[in-house]
Amino acid sequence: MKEIENMTKAEWQVMRIIWTLGEATSKQVIEVLERKTEWKQATIKTLIIRLQKKNFLKADESKRPYVYHPQVTESDAIHQSVNNMFDNLCCMKKGKAIGDLIQNSDISKGDIRDLISLLQEKEKTAPETVKCDCLEATA
Amino acid sequence: MKEIENMTKAEWQVMRIIWTLGEATSKQVIEVLERKTEWKQATIKTLIIRLQKKNFLKADESKRPYVYHPQVTESDAIHQSVNNMFDNLCCMKKGKAIGDLIQNSDISKGDIRDLISLLQEKEKTAPETVKCDCLEATA
DNA sequence: AATTTTCGATTACAGTTGTAAACTATGTTT
């Protein structure tokens, strides 16, 4: 599994489109991104090339124009990115940070119910308190 | 309120220490970080200087050695960082991403209970489904 | 086949980040 930590914000935009479409030509990516950003075509091509170098995308060169395929799943990318971000946080603050996310995200009723049962399950074995480890040697 | 988007992983490590201590000398920061990382003192000093340039820290120069004070609260930083990361995600995937975080984080019973009630409240007005916006012009 | 259009590759260039050594100024000990 690739290291996704180094997927930048701009690269995420490109990947989202290709994940959603399943596969895509540069033209398809450019069409979408010219609507949602101010980027020039050349910029978007550069991003695609960098994503190939990082092995997040692979071009099927048997077809012309090339068709780009994701080499990482969206779930893996999301998993790694959000957890990587959370590694920055004081572990004592993670609960509240999740609360912040819940408040600021649109979530479907179904997902909310799933989260509630997950939490109910987790509560059973949850610690009474979580200690700050910001000054500890535990990296 | 400052833009925290550009606080790097390394800088986060420094800030966490100073937030936890309330204020700190470079020496205090160095002591902690030499235990948790492989960084040399000079590296840590560089980070502190960059944090000053970005206005995340301010040195009280009336004392020697300088005492560094945070210019952003930890909550603001967390709020901005996690939401900024979530902006990268397909809105349809955010619920699951939160589930992933819940599974991978230690959370206290109290926080879990808070999250549950937050979710129960949110469920009342939650949409049945959230649509993917990855191809939309809504940036 | 010649021309035009499209698409991919190469090059560019400034700013940021990780990582740190070296230099300087200030404070402390002899």
Add this chain to the structure above:
DNA sequence: AAACATAGTTTACAACTGTAATCGAAAATT
């Protein structure tokens, strides 16, 4: 006061990012 130690400042340098222009190759049109 001199010497030593500590802390702050300057400089360094490669890799990565944002942002794109330009050049060359392939495909489509005339």
